Amino acid sequence: xxxxxxxxxxxxxxxxxxxxxxxxxxxxxxxxxxxxxxxxxxxxxxxxxxxxxxxxxxxxxxxxxxxxxxxxxxxxxxxxxxxxxxxxxxxxxxxxxxxxxxxxxxxxxxxxxxxxxxxxxxxxxxxxxxxxxxxxxxxxxxxxxxxxxxxxxxxxxxxxxxxxxxxxxxxxxxxxxxxxxxxxxxxxxxxxxxxxxxxxxxxxxxxxxxxxxxxxxxxxxxxxxxxxxxxxxxxxxxxxx
Numbered sequence: 131x132x133x134x135x136x137x138x139x140x141x142x143x144x145x146x147x148x149x150x151x152x153x154x155x156x157x158x159x160x161x162x163x164x165x166x167x168x169x170x171x172x173x174x175x176x177x178x179x180x181x182x183x184x185x186x187x188x189x190x191x192x193x194x195x196x197x198x199x200x201x202x203x204x205x206x207x208x209x210x211x212x213x214x215x216x217x218x219x220x221x222x223x224x225x226x227x228x229x230x231x232x233x234x235x236x237x238x239x240x241x242x243x244x245x246x247x248x249x250x251x252x253x254x255x256x257x258x259x260x261x262x263x264x265x266x267x268x269x270x271x272x273x274x275x276x277x278x279x280x281x282x283x284x285x286x287x288x289x290x291x292x293x294x295x296x297x298x299x300x301x302x303x304x305x306x307x308x309x310x311x312x313x314x315x316x317x318x319x320x321x322x323x324x325x326x327x328x329x330x331x332x333x334x335x336x337x338x339x340x341x342x343x344x345x346x347x348x349x350x351x352x353x354x355x356x357x358x359x360x361x362x363x364x365x366x367x368x369x370x371x
Contacts, residue, residue: 131157131158131178131369132176132177132178132368132369133157133158133159133160133177133178134152134157134158134159134160134177134178134179134180134181134362134365135159135160135162135177135179135180135181136159136160136161136162136180136181136182136183137162137164137180137181137182137183137201137204137221138161138162138163138164138183139164139165139183139184139185139186139187139195139220140165140185140186141163142314142317142318142321143183143184143185144183144309144314145159145181145183145309146307146309146310146311146314147308147309147310147311147351147354147355147358148181148308148309148354148358148361150355150358151354151355151358151359151361151362152358152362152365154359154362155359155362155363155365155366156366157178157179157362157365157366157369159181164197164201165195165197172200172204172207174204174207174208174210174211174213175211177208177213178213178214178365178366178368178369179213179214179215179216179361179362179364179365179368180204180205180208180213180214180215180216181215181216181217181218181221182201182205182215182216182217182218182220182221182222182224182225183218183219183220183221184218184219184220184221184270184271184307185219185220186323187220188223188233188273189202189220189223189224189227189233189273190233198224201224202224202227202228203228205217205224205225205228206228206229208301209225209228209229209297209298209301212298212299212300212368213300213368214300214301214361214364214365214368215300215301215302216302216303216304216361217302217303217304218304218307218308218309219270219271219304219305219306219307220271220273221303222275222294222295222303222304222305223273223274223275223303223305225297225301225302225303226275226276226277226278226281226295226303227275229278229279229280229281229297230278230279231275231276231277231278231279231281232275232276233273233274233275233276234273234274234275234276235272235273235274236271236272236273236274236289236290237289238289238290238333239271239272239327239331239334240269240270240271240272240287240289240290241269241270241271241327241328241331241334241339242268242269242334242335242338242339242342243266243267243268243269243339243342243343243346244266244267244269244287244288244289244290244306245264245265245266245287245288246264246265246266246267246285246286246287246293246294246306247263247264247265247285247286247287248261248262248263248265248284248285249283249284249285249286251282251283251284252284252285252294255282255284255296256360256363256364257284257296257302257356257357257360257361258284258285258294258357260353260356261285261353265350265353266346266349266350267306267307267308267350267353268306268307268308268310268315268343268346268350269290269305269306269307270307270318271290271305274290274291274292274305275292275303275305276292277292277295278295278297280297280298281295281296281297282295282296282297283295284296284302285304287305290305292305293305293306294306300364302361304357308350308353308354308357308358309354309358311347312343312344312347315339315343316340319336319339319340
């Protein structure tokens with residue numbers, strides 16, 4: 131069976147709750163650890179789908195992370211071959227840049243729980259039609275992207291406007307982290323790089339994030355179940371076809 135390939139940039143990133151959606155759809159998946167594994171030939175025709183996870187690097191740090199340039203070529207190749215693509219956080223930024231859009235610093239870093247709202251176009255989209263007028267989701271990012279030419283904006287935020295888009299029929303970028311579990315959030319808050327980043331931001335309170343997480347996670351996981359389930363259905367349809 132053709133697998134769903136998952137691009138992983140750091141060991142701290144994982145599919146989280148998205149893993150269950152892939153399994154329930156009868157799909158197999160495999161990780162490609164771009165920062166540790168040798169780059170290999172990429173054949174989008176052999177894939178059921180492509181998921182591009184987040185990471186601490188920026189899309190323009192191509193000298194420090196030389197895999198980023200071929201990765202963006204691979205993402206564009208997957209889009210061109212109508213492979214279902216889902217970019218999460220850094221993955222959304224890489225998808226946007228691979229489509230010719232600009233990626234820049236957001237005016238503020240978003241770390242913790244933030245509101246977003248679906249656009250009118252989201253009502254007709256299979257992955258986003260179930261979004262309520264206001265959803266609260268987990269974020270951890272400092273960059274943002276412009277909407278690629280020809281893309282459809284699906285969600286907006288107040289402190290970061292671009293939160294989700296669709297390009298074509300099967301390529302999606304989401305800035306937020308619907309996939310995270312309580313364990314993933316706690317790890318990000320506790321590991322040295324995360325602690326250092328938070329210490330430099332006087333407008334982010336880790337204690338507030340920890341206090342809010344138990345109450346917010348169940349609703350976001352219900353949202354994530356539908357979001358990732360619909361993406362998995364796109365991948366399964368490609369396998370069946």
